[in-house]
Amino acid sequence: MKPGASPLLDSAVISRLLALPLNARQAMTGSVSGRHRSPVRGSSVEFAQYRKYVPGDDTRRLDWRTWGRTDRFYIKEFEADTNLRMGLVVDASGSMAYGPAGATRLDYARKLAGTLGYLAARQGDAVGLWGVGRDHRGKLPAKRGAGHLRLIIEQLTALEAKGETTLLESLHEAADQIPQRALIVVVSDFFIAPAGLKQALQHLRFRRHEVALFHVLDPVELDFKFERPARFVDMEGGETILADPALVARRYQEVVRKYLFEMDEVIRTTGIDYQRVMLQEPFEEVLARFLLARLQSKGRR
C-alpha cells in the first residue's frame, strides 16, 4: 500500500517520518527476523554473552578459544533480532467526535494511528487494530504485509465516534488476548478515572507489553472558556447540564488540574510512554517527537 492511497496517510508527512525508525523500548518476541531486539539469543553478528556449556547444547556454538585458554567449555551467545507486534487501540466512543467537522478528535486519532501503522508495516512489523466503543468491538490481530495494512486502514476509516467508552474493558482484553510481547499504542481522550486506567495499564505491563498513550485533548476542554451560560450535552449520551461558565469555570479548572495530576502520577508509576496532545498540534510533530524519543532508548532485553 502506498502513501496517499487513503486520506489517513499523508505521503508528505510519511516521507519525512520514514527517516525515523520505530523502535521498541523493550525486547520483542516477533515471529520473524526484524530490527528489534529479541529476549532470546540468536545468530546475529552482535555478541551477547558467554554461558557455561551444559549437556545438550549445540557443540557448534562452543568457543574454542576460551576452552584453549581456560580449559573449560563456554557457549558464545549472540543477540537475536526480531520483528515488532504493534497493537493500535483507537478510542471510538462518542467523546472522540469532539472538535470541528473534519478535524475531530477521532479524525486526529485515525491519522495518528494510520501513519504509525504504516511506518511500522514499512519496517516489517506486524500491526493489529483494536476498536474501542460499544459499536466497535472488532479487532484485527497483528500481522505483517501490505494487505493487512490496507485492512487496518479501512477499519480505521470506518470507525465512527458514538456511544460510551469501553476503553478500560478493551485494554484488559488486549492484555489478556495478545499472546506475545507487543507495543500497545492507545489513542484516546482518556475521559475515565485515572485509577481505573492505572489498573488496565498495569495489567498490560504485567503481560510484558510495551504501552504508549496518545492523550488527545482540546484546550477548551481544559480551560472551559465560554462567554455565556449554555446547555452542555454529553456526547456519550449521558445527561444534559445547564452551566454558567462564570460560576463553574474555576471549579472546572480545579477538577481538570487534579485529573491531570493524577494522570501524571499514573504515568510515573507505570513507566509507560505518554504523549499529551493538543488537538491543534500537527500530528506529524507529535509522531516525530514520539519516534525521536524512542531512538534514544532502544529496547532492552
Add this chain to the structure above:
Amino acid sequence: MSFLAPLLLFGLPLALLPVIIHLIHLRRRKQVPWAAMMFLMAAQKMNKGLSKLRQYLILAFRVLAVLALILMIGRPLAGGLLGLTGGAPDSVIILLDRSASTEQQLLTTGTGKRLAGLRNLAAAVKDAYGTRSKLVLIDSATRQPVPLENAEALTDLPRTGPTDTASDIPALLQGALDYISTNQTGRTDVWLVSDLRESDWNARGGRWPALRAAFASLQGIRFQILAYPETAAGDLGIAVSGVTRRETADKAELLLDLRLHRAGDAPAEPQTIPLRVVVNGAGSTLNAEMKGNQVLLQAQAIPIDKSTKRGWGRVELPADAGPADNVFHFVFDAPPVLKSVIVSDQPDMAGPVQAALSAPADPSRTYDAGVLPVARAAEIVWEETALIVWQAALPEADSATARQLEAHLAAGRSLLFLPPATPTADTFMGVRWQSWQDAPDNQPVLVDWWRSDAGLLAGTRAGAALPVGETGVQRWCSLEGEIIPLARLGEKGGNHTVLGQASRDGGRGPWFLTTLPSAGSSSLARDGVVLFALLHRALQEGAATLGNARQLEAAMGSLGPEPAAWTRLDLDNPETILPEDRPLRAGVLERPSAVAGSPPRLTALNRPLEEDAPAVIGRPVLDELFAGLDWRLIERTLDNEKSLTSEVWRTFLTLMAAALVLEALLSMPDRKSAAAAKPAGLKPNPA
C-alpha cells in the same frame, strides 16, 4: 400603607417578569456538545449549593427591584406613625378634645393644637383609610356622635371649632363606647386628638377602670392618640376672681380681683404686664408688675360712671401662645340678697349656723338666713337661695326633695350636709351617714389636716391660715361613699373626715360636715371663725349664680336649654357665633328677662380655670389608663409640620437601587473565577 395611584398596583404581577425571563432563557440556552462531561459534572457538584443560592438570590433581587419600581410609581403613602395599618377598619371614630387649652398656638404660624391635629388627622385618615371606613366625630364639648362624609370635612365643621370649655376625656371615651356598643361598628379605629392636660383626663377618676374593662371586652378596637402635650413656656393667663361695684359720694368704681399667672419658669427680673380692661366697651390700661409665676391683684379700681349700675367687661393680656387664657370676661350688677336656708329640726344646732350666716361678711351685701323644719323643706325658694344647710336625714333617693337638691347643685348653688341626730341608710350622690362616734375619753380630738390652698378652709387672702387646727371635735358621724376630704381628725380620731366634698361628674358636689357646730359636738360654734369662714365661702360660691348677672364656665348647657335666646354683647357681629356654640365660647351674653320691665340677664362665660393648669399626663399614665388595650401614642409638636402620612417612594427607589446593586454584585464573576478564565497554562505534555 395606601397609594396615590393604586391602579398601577395592577402591574404587580410584572414583578414575576425576571422569573419568566429566566425560565425562557433556560429553554433557549445554546446547546454545546461536550465531551469532558466528567469534569463539568464534578465542577457542578462542587459548586452546587453556593451556585444555586447565588442564582436564587440574583433572581430574588431582580424580582425585588421590579416590585420596588411598581410600588414606587404607585406613590405609596405611609408614615412611621401610621405604620402599616393593616387595612382600613369598618369604622373610624374621631374623638376631638376641644378644650380651651387646645387653642395653644405656634406664634409664627398662628396654628393651634386643635387645628393642627385636625389637619394632620384629616390628611392621615384620607390617606390611610380613604372612603373605605365609616367616619364618626365625637367632640368633647357636645359629646354627640356626628357621621362624616369624608375626612376633609373635619376642618370645616362647626363641631370641630374652638371652644373655651374643659374636656372630660373619660366621658368622651364613654361616648365612643356607647356609640360602638349601639351601632356594632365592627373593627374600629378610635382616634383621640388631645393635648393630654391632666385636668381634662382626670386620670385618677373612678371611671377609667370601668371604661378599660368595657373596651377590653370588645374585639377589634384600636386606639390612636394624637397628642400635643407641649406646653407654652412663659404663657400668661388672666382670671378675674371678683367684681364689685363700689359707689361713694363723688364717684363710682369697679373693684376687680385679678389673678395673673405664668406657665413655666419665672424670669429673674420683675416684669410689667400691661392689662387692658374693657368696661361696657370702653377700654383702659392697667400695668401689673409680676414677680414669680403668679400675682394676685386685689381690688383693682376701675372708674365707671355713677349711673352705670350694671354692665359687662373683660380683662385682656397681650397676645401670646395661649390665646384662650388671655381674656377673662365679667359682668356686674346690683348684688342679689345672699339668701341661705337651714333645714333642721334641732334648734340648738340651727341657731349658731343661722347666726353665722346672718352676720354680714360684706357690709354692702344683704344677708338673709332662714330656718325651716324638714317637713317644710318644700317651701324653700330654690331660685333665690344660694346655700342650703341640711341638718337632717338624707332625702330618699329619687324623692322630689332629692331631685330638687340635685337641681339646686346643678344650678351652681351650694349645699352643705350636717349629720342628723339619727343617721338613716339613705344616700345622696353615693354618700351616706353611718353612725355617731365619740372621741376617746371624751377628750376633744383636734383637726390634724385640712386643705389650706383651696376650698372652704383655704387661707385668707392675706395668706394667713384659718385656725382650723384649733377646732376640737368631741363626736362625729362617719361617712360611707366617695368623698374628697378637706379636713381630717388626728390619729386619736381615727383620721376621720371632718369636712369633705362628694365628687360629682361635671361639677361641684355637696359638702359634708361630719360634726355639729353646737357645744357637745365640736368647738366650731364656740370658736366661730372657722364656722363663719366656712359658711360664708359656701354662701359666696352658691351666690355666684344668683341675680341677673352671673359668672359661669363655658360648657354645654351653661346657657340653659335655649342658647339661641342669648346674644353676645362683646362682639360687633354677634351672629358669627352659632347659637349652639354660644354656651361653649367665652364672652358676655345677654338675654331679655321673662318678666316685663325687668332688666335683661347678663352672663359672662369664661374658660374653666383648671384649663390654665399646664400639667399634662405622660406616657406612664397612659400606659396605665390603656393597659390591656391596643393603643398607640403619636406625639407631635406644633412646629412639626410633617404629615402623619408621607409619600415613601424614596424608600422604594432606594430599595430598588440596592436590589440592583446587589444583583450586579452577585452576577459578577468573582476574582478567582476571573483569574481562572485566563488560559490555564497547562503543559501539553508533561513528559
